[in-house]
Amino acid sequence: MKKAFTDLSDHLQAVEILSSAPCRLDVGGTWDLKCFALPYASLNPATTNIAISARTGIRLRAYRPGYVRIQDEFHRETFPSDAPDMTGHFGLLFAVAAHFAMGGVEIEISYGCPPRSGVGGSGTLSVALAGALACARERVGGERLSREEIVEIVYNIEDGLRFSYTGLQDQCAAAYGG
Numbered sequence: 001m002k003k004a005f006t007d008l009s010d011h012l013q014a015v016e017i018l019s020s021a022p023c024r025l026d027v028g029g030t031w032d033l034k035c036f037a038l039p040y041a042s043l044n045p046a047t048t049n050i051a052i053s054a055r056t057g058i059r060l061r062a063y064r065p066g067y068v069r070i071q072d073e074f075h076r077e078t079f080p081s082d083a084p085d086m087t088g089h090f091g092l093l094f095a096v097a098a099h100f101a102m103g104g105v106e107i108e109i110s111y112g113c114p115p116r117s118g119v120g121g122s123g124t125l126s127v128a129l130a131g132a133l134a135c136a137r138e139r140v141g142g143e144r145l146s147r148e149e150i151v152e153i154v155y156n157i158e159d160g161l162r163f164s165y166t167g168l169q170d171q172c173a174a175a176y177g178g
Contacts, residue, residue, distance in 0.1 A: 005066075005081045008136055009104030012062035017139075019058045019132035021124045021174035022051035023113040033167045034159075049169045051177020054112030056124045058132040063106035068097050072109040086161070095157050096126050100133040107132075123170025126154040131175075147175040 027048050037045050063069050069078040070090040077088050081103030084094035093107065107129065113119045130153055134145040145153075151171045158171075 005101045005103045006137070006140055006142075007065050007081075007104040008060070008102050008140070009062045009065045011136070011140055012060060012105060015139075017060040017132050017135050019060075019128045019135065020055040020112075021128040021131065022177040023054045023056060023119045023124055024049045024051050024121065024170070024173040024177060025119055026169070037167075047167065047169050049173035049177070051173050052119065054119070056112050056128050057110040058125075058128045059108040059110070060132050060136055061106045061108065063104055065104045068094065068103055068105055068107065070094065070097075070107045070109070072111065072115075074115075092122055092126060092158055092161075093129055095161055096129050096154060097133065099153060099157060100130075100137055102133060102136060105136070121170050121174075122158060123154070124174040126158060127151065127171050127174035130154050151175045 027050055066081055067078055068081055068084065069076065070093050071077070075089045077085070077090050077094075079085050079094060081101075084098045085091070086095050086098075088094070097105075097107065109125065127150060130145075130150045134150060138144050151168070155168050155171045
């Protein structure tokens, strides 16, 4: 049975949705990664992140019904809403978009920190996108999501689908840092 997708193309003709999340500095090591933390649980490892003023932004705009397009200044990918390709450059973001089951949307990314610099991170990008899509869903009658729920969704997508080794601090700093 196919999942029903909400088409945003008409709704986004009248409004664009903006979201952003702060980039962060990881100053406490990588002890939140399960592969490091679990074997050393008896030592009570800890990590610390600091959100910084640079922000990664997401803009949602109307697009062709039944499709999702994601673009930044370097790449552009488009797939049907019900068949995202999660192997491309924006695989993680298509997975987040698929979770929200929305189509007819163009997702435009602006970076506050250069990609792959170690301070923006996939956690920042996925939290900003989930925040924008949660707002869009709420505007068309869906339930409101808390920051905690957004963090849980994007952490589980990134970790569960093995897009990267991620620790929960990445998403938490993006959701609660500013």
